[in-house]
Amino acid sequence: MEQFSRRRFLEQSLSIVAGASLTRVAHSEPTYLPKRSANERVNVAVIGVRSRGLDHVGGYLGHPEANLVAICDVDENVIAGAMLAAEKKGVPKPRYYSDIRKLLEDTSIDAVSIATPNHWHALAAIWAMQQGKDVYVEKPVSHNVHEGRIIVQTARKTKKICQTGTQIRSMKGSREAIEYIHSGKIGKVTIARGLCYKRRKSIGMRADTAVPAGVHYDLWLGPAPVRPFNSSRFHYDWHWNWNYGNGDLGNQGIHQMDVARWALNKNQLPKSVVTVGGRFGYVDDGDTPNTVVSCFDYGDAELIFEVRGLETDGLMNAKVGNIIYGSEGYVVFTGYDEAFAFDNKGQQVQHFNGGGDHYGNFLSAVKSRKSQELHADIEEGHLSSALCHLGNISYLLGHSQHSTDRVEGFEGDAAAMETFGRFQQHLALNNVNLREVAYRLGSKLKIDPRKEEFIGNKEANHLLTREYRKPFEVPAKV
Numbered sequence: 001m002e003q004f005s006r007r008r009f010l011e012q013s014l015s016i017v018a019g020a021s022l023t024r025v026a027h028s029e030p031t032y033l034p035k036r037s038a039n040e041r042v043n044v045a046v047i048g049v050r051s052r053g054l055d056h057v058g059g060y061l062g063h064p065e066a067n068l069v070a071i072c073d074v075d076e077n078v079i080a081g082a083m084l085a086a087e088k089k090g091v092p093k094p095r096y097y098s099d100i101r102k103l104l105e106d107t108s109i110d111a112v113s114i115a116t117p118n119h120w121h122a123l124a125a126i127w128a129m130q131q132g133k134d135v136y137v138e139k140p141v142s143h144n145v146h147e148g149r150i151i152v153q154t155a156r157k158t159k160k161i162c163q164t165g166t167q168i169r170s171m172k173g174s175r176e177a178i179e180y181i182h183s184g185k186i187g188k189v190t191i192a193r194g195l196c197y198k199r200r201k202s203i204g205m206r207a208d209t210a211v212p213a214g215v216h217y218d219l220w221l222g223p224a225p226v227r228p229f230n231s232s233r234f235h236y237d238w239h240w241n242w243n244y245g246n247g248d249l250g251n252q253g254i255h256q257m258d259v260a261r262w263a264l265n266k267n268q269l270p271k272s273v274v275t276v277g278g279r280f281g282y283v284d285d286g287d288t289p290n291t292v293v294s295c296f297d298y299g300d301a302e303l304i305f306e307v308r309g310l311e312t313d314g315l316m317n318a319k320v321g322n323i324i325y326g327s328e329g330y331v332v333f334t335g336y337d338e339a340f341a342f343d344n345k346g347q348q349v350q351h352f353n354g355g356g357d358h359y360g361n362f363l364s365a366v367k368s369r370k371s372q373e374l375h376a377d378i379e380e381g382h383l384s385s386a387l388c389h390l391g392n393i394s395y396l397l398g399h400s401q402h403s404t405d406r407v408e409g410f411e412g413d414a415a416a417m418e419t420f421g422r423f424q425q426h427l428a429l430n431n432v433n434l435r436e437v438a439y440r441l442g443s444k445l446k447i448d449p450r451k452e453e454f455i456g457n458k459e460a461n462h463l464l465t466r467e468y469r470k471p472f473e474v475p476a477k478v
Contacts, residue, residue, distance in 0.1 A: 041066055041067045043066075044069065044111050045094070045103055047116055053082075054085070061089045075215050077215070104128060114136065117238050118140060122150065123222065125154070125162065130154065134160050135162045136163045136165065137162065137163070138165035139166050139258070139385065140254045143223075143246065144463070145390070145464045147465070147474050148385050148389075150474055152379050161369070163376055165358070166258045166376045166381060168255055172354030173338050173355070178259075180331065182265060186326030186330060188326060190325055191303075191304060191324075192322065192324050192325075194304070194306065195314075195320060196256055196306065196307045198309065198320055200248065202283075203232050207230070208230045209230065212229075224469065237285075241285075248288070249305065257303075263322065268450070269387070270387075272447055273387075274410065274444040277292035278440050288392075294391035295416045305391065328344065329341060329342055339351075394442035394444070397463075398443055402435055404435065409444035
């Protein structure tokens with residue numbers, strides 16, 4: 001660890017200027033750190049160490065290019081797993097912080113890896129880069145569209161490395177399948193379909209309670225409005241509440257949304273979006289839909305995304321995956337690291353498989369200082385996350401209806417109507433008849449891809465951001 005002594009001295013000198021109060025954390029000018037030598041390890045802190053965060057912990061503990069030096073979590077009851085993992089690796093236990101602001105004052109930390117609930121992703125990433133840290137931030141990178149663009153702008157201004165947690169982009173099998181598609185092997189791509197067929201059971205209905213001992217609840221809420229503590233809005237189940245999560249479009253679905261956009265080779269937002277869906281099969285404390293069809297029009301191609309949270313079979317041997325349709329064939333992604341190419345007769349012509357090291361890709365770019373080496377640069381994360389948010393906004397601005405004879409927004413779109421037909425069949429198999437049970441038909445919203453805003457719809461544009469609780473505010477601009 002001695003190789004960092006000079007570097008830390010420089011950082012500490014800079015930090016005197018930057019300051020360490022909450023206000024300064026939120027608004028300080030970026031701290032530019034010296035370039036690392038090739039043989040230095042990267043000192044990493046993981047923020048959020050339950051569930052997905054434990055994978056981060058394991059990824060860095062087992063990596064020759066990293067030292068896991070600190071962890072942060074607002075729940076003191078969940079840190080034992082990270083500490084035990086370090087002990088099993090025979091390395092010093094990481095320092096523990098309950099408050100991210102205190103962790104960001106630690107000048108020995110080079111990079112942070114963020115696995116918090118979605119509503120904290122943007123603010124944690126922005127604060128970290130402002131304090132001179134490189135960032136790996138889980139998907140979706142943002143809770144709303146505005147946040148994602150601000151993270152990108154912060155990364156560019158501070159010249160920090162910022163990786164998105166869509167690890168499929170580092171998988172050998174998926175990378176080769178995308179290269180196959182982009183090389184024209186299936187002809188002109190017309191439709192990219194994403195599938196999130198993942199059973200989600202009811203979370204039940206629970207009463208508000210006192211905050212559990214060891215939980216720093218005000219910090220957990222962060223940018224979100226103050227509400228009483230309720231376990232149905234806490235560990236993992238926060239995904240199904242709009243204040244903190246983004247439903248399955250922004251949970252599992254963001255991975256397959258990213259692959260679909262990647263396959264289309266689109267580096268901006270679409271021209272329009274329309275979503276239909278609902279929360280079917282049970283009544284519980286969740287308020288996000290468990291069954292969705294979202295259609296995104298790029299003009300020369302279409303992205304169609306399907307979420308099914310009830311019992312279901314797969315489509316073309318994929319359940320959580322993608323189907324990319326071209327004029328000369330199609331490619332089916334059946335997992336994170338495997339895909340199959342077919343000709344138009346349904347004959348398999350290619351098989352792609354093989355994994356990768358997404359954490360390693362991040363660490364390599366941190367050391368080289370070349371963001372172009374990232375497999376999932378923050379710009380890619382923002383654009384794919386924004387698609388999920390756009391789909392959700394259409395849903396939220398929709399209206400309830402029973403009729404399946406006329407689906408506004410899908411009219412004239414054969415692929416969308418075929419998908420809606422299977423949507424109905426799926427629900428019928430789960431004893432949900434859309435002529436008896438209302439579903440939400442979202443508004444078809446026109447988008448200005450350059451401005452990343454809706455055209456002529458103030459209500460929709462209002463949902464591109466949120467009201468932030470002081471002092472946990474994502475800035476309006478960088």
